[in-house]
Amino acid sequence: MHDVQDIQTAITDEIARLLTEDGKPVPPIAPDDRLIELGLDSLSFAVLITRLERLLGDEPLDIIESGAYPRTVRELIAVYAPGDAKAAG
Amino acid sequence: MNADNIRHVVVTGTSSGLGLALAETLLAAGYRVTGIARRVPPRSLPGDYRHIKADLADLAGIPGLAREVVRTGGVPYGLVNNAAQGIDGLLPLMTDRAVGQAVEINLISPMLLTKHLVKHMISVGCGRVVTVSSIAASTGLRGLSVYGAAKAGLEGFTRALARDVGRRGVTVNVVAPGFLPTDMTSQLGERSLERIRRRTALGRCTEVGEVCASVAYLLSAAASGITGQVLTVDAGATA
Numbered sequence: 001m002h003d004v005q006d007i008q009t010a011i012t013d014e015i016a017r018l019l020t021e022d023g024k025p026v027p028p029i030a031p032d033d034r035l036i037e038l039g040l041d042s043l044s045f046a047v048l049i050t051r052l053e054r055l056l057g058d059e060p061l062d063i064i065e066s067g068a069y070p071r072t073v074r075e076l077i078a079v080y081a082p083g084d085a086k087a088a089g
Numbered sequence: 090m091n092a093d094n095i096r097h098v099v100v101t102g103t104s105s106g107l108g109l110a111l112a113e114t115l116l117a118a119g120y121r122v123t124g125i126a127r128r129v130p131p132r133s134l135p136g137d138y139r140h141i142k143a144d145l146a147d148l149a150g151i152p153g154l155a156r157e158v159v160r161t162g163g164v165p166y167g168l169v170n171n172a173a174q175g176i177d178g179l180l181p182l183m184t185d186r187a188v189g190q191a192v193e194i195n196l197i198s199p200m201l202l203t204k205h206l207v208k209h210m211i212s213v214g215c216g217r218v219v220t221v222s223s224i225a226a227s228t229g230l231r232g233l234s235v236y237g238a239a240k241a242g243l244e245g246f247t248r249a250l251a252r253d254v255g256r257r258g259v260t261v262n263v264v265a266p267g268f269l270p271t272d273m274t275s276q277l278g279e280r281s282l283e284r285i286r287r288r289t290a291l292g293r294c295t296e297v298g299e300v301c302a303s304v305a306y307l308l309s310a311a312a313s314g315i316t317g318q319v320l321t322v323d324a325g326a327t328a
Contacts, residue, residue, distance in 0.1 A: 021214075043211065043253065043254070043256060043257060046208055046211060047208075047211050047212045047257065050208040050209060050211070050212040051212050054209075054212070
C-alpha cells in the first residue's frame, strides 16, 4: 500500500521521464493538468500505466477494461488511491 | 533494460511440432525461453527453459498468464506466437461453434497475449513479436477457409501493430510457413499433402528447421530494421 503522496510523486516522475524520452519539454505538472495537454499521446499513456503497474502493483481498477480513462493527473492518482485523490494537490 | 531481458523469449505451443523445434532452436541460440502449452514438452530441453502449463484457448486466463510470464521470467525481449489449431472443414459442414473456436484460438488468443506482453516491451523500449501465420492467409487452400481467415487476420494485425509500437523500439513480423510435416498437418490427410507438394516450386514440404531459422533471424539484431512484414517460407508454394 502506498500513500497518496508517493503515488502522486511516482506518477509525475514517470510523466516527466516519458516526455523526456519523447524529446518533449517537461512542464510543471499539477494535479488538474490534462494528460493529453502535457504531451502524452496514446502510446506514451500505454507505457505510463504499464510502468505504474510495475512500480505500484496492479491498479485497483483496471484502467483499460473499465473504459474510464483518466483524463487528468488527479484522475490517474485516484485509480491507485481511490478515495484519497482529493487530498492530492 | 538489462541483459537478462534481452535474452528472454516467450514461445507458445512448445509441447510438440514447430513450437518444440522453435524452443530448441532459440535455446541453442542462447535465449532464455518460456514455453506455454497445455502439456509439457515430451523431452527435457537443453538450456534455460521454463514451462508454463496453460490453455491458450482460455481467453479469460491470458492476462494472468502474461503476469506469470513477467513475474517468473522478467519482461520478455521476444514473443513468438506459434500455438495454433489446424482446423479444416468445408464451411457449411462446420458447426457455428467450431468456426468461433477456430477464430478464438488462432486469432483472438495470440492478439490478447501480444497485448498483455507488448505493453511491457514498449515500456522498456525494446522487443520483438514474431507470429507464425500460414500460406493459408494469402492463398486459398481447400478446407481452410476459417483457419485462413484467422491467419490473414494475424497478418493485418501485425502490419498495424508494427506502426503503433515501432516508435518504442518494438518490431512486429510474421513468418508464414508452407505445409510442414508436423502433427497439425498430418490431420489434413495424405491426398491433400501430396497435392500441396506438387504445387511447390521445390516439389517438397517446408522443413521445420527452415521456419525456425527464419523466426530466429527476425529475433536477431540483424533484423532490427524489419517490421510489419511477412516472411514466407514455403518451398515456393506461393511463388
